[in-house]
Amino acid sequence: MDFKSVFTKNWPYKVAAVVLSVLLWLSVSADAEVAEQPVSTLLEIQVSDSAWSLREVRPAEITTTFRGGRNQVFAALSAEPVIRKVIDQVEDTVVQVPLSTSEVIYNRQLGVAPVGVSPEVVNVYLEERVGKRVAVAGRTDATAAPGVLVVGMQVAPDSVWLQGPASFVNEISEVTTATFEVGAVSARVTRQLEIALPPDLAGLSVEPATVIATVEVDSLRTRLFTSEVIATGPRALMAALDPPTVTVVVTGPAGIVDGLDPADVRVTVEIPNSFEAAASYPVAAALPDDVAGTVTIDLVPERVSAGIASDPPDP
Known part of the structure; x- marks a missing residue:
């Protein structure tokens, strides 16, 4: 018998079988090995008393320790567990809220169990709930396609009712929308957007929670004036x-540029005390204030010569 041929025949398949066996053994060994792992946990607190708002929770970081097979424990890290608490009645501005493993919401099919929550008690800071109307500012990444200009972004309604802890609400005069992501646009675009509340401020709410946002565009127009x-x-x-x-x-936008009258374009040159014959000075152009910043202006030429007038005024 040719022993060499017996060992070398179909050798790639034999190597693969050995590798798979080792991996299977490692997997079974990991499952059999008991391990514990702390997992970041989301704490959701609802205040039922409408006269009060959640302001802050301390400490803010909550962890749950899970026990199980090593592979299962690592799998538990892929989905953040949650603890939900409800404060029905407020008698003080600071409420101590206990946390326990029985309240942890997680995927029980993972084969792991929570064995500890840290911390076991959190301090919930509450504050009187107030409300006021604030302006809404739109945000967009819109850029103009060739031949048009983005002339603005409008939101409707342009203000919302903001409610929350007094110390937060009193400092806010404006909220913004989520970014209107449209890229290059050649025509008007409208979309419903959520109000983006400051993520670091707890207990805030708005009514309505969404607005209708419109990115306005206009044709690009160029006119020459003498x-x-x-x-x-x-x-x-x-x-x-x-x-x-x-x-x-x-x-600029056709709606603005087409409405300009030649008298709207004012061109000036500043003649200083150090005025010298045949010197040249830069010229500047200005449009009425209500169109400033919406158009671009170029001058040809950009400088003019200033000689001495043949008939200077009488002293």
Whole structure:
């Protein structure tokens, strides 16, 4: 008999069988080995008394220790257990709330059991519940597709009723929406968004909890204006400007740019006390205040020469 051929025949399958056997043995050994593992636990506290709100829980970190086979204990880490408590009646601003393993909600099919909760008692700090109306600000990642401009984001309603602990509510004048994630847009987009309350402040609620958000867009428009340059400053009357007019390029939302009148575009140049003949000075353009910041303005040329006027004013 060729013993060498017996051992080398189908050797990949034999190696795989050995590896699988070792892995199976390790798995069975891990299941048989009893272990304990602390797992972060979520504590949910509901205050039934409508005159009071939850302000803070100390300590804030709750852990439950589970016991079971090592593999099962590690599996318990994948889903955070929960303890839910209800405070029906408030008699003081600080309530001591006991915690026990019998209250831990977890996946019992994992084959593990809670053997301890730390801490066993938490201090729940309560505060008088107040309410007020606050403004809502929208948030979006919207960017303009080619040929359009994002002209704003509107929310409806634009204010909500905020309730919670007095010390928190009194410091808040505005809440924001969750981010309106739309990316590049070429037309108006509308979506229902939740109000994003500050995550580090407990006991807050809003009514309504959602608003309708709309990202507004408009066509991109460019218009050219030929505007007279107006000299300003202490030596303005002595200056002769060259050229006397410049081209103003206004780019922005069509609804705004189309409504501009040539008289709305004011171009000026500051002539200082140190005015010198044939020197050049930068020009500036301004639109009415109600359109400032919504358009871009370019000037051609960007500077004008200022010579001495042939007929200077009488002293």
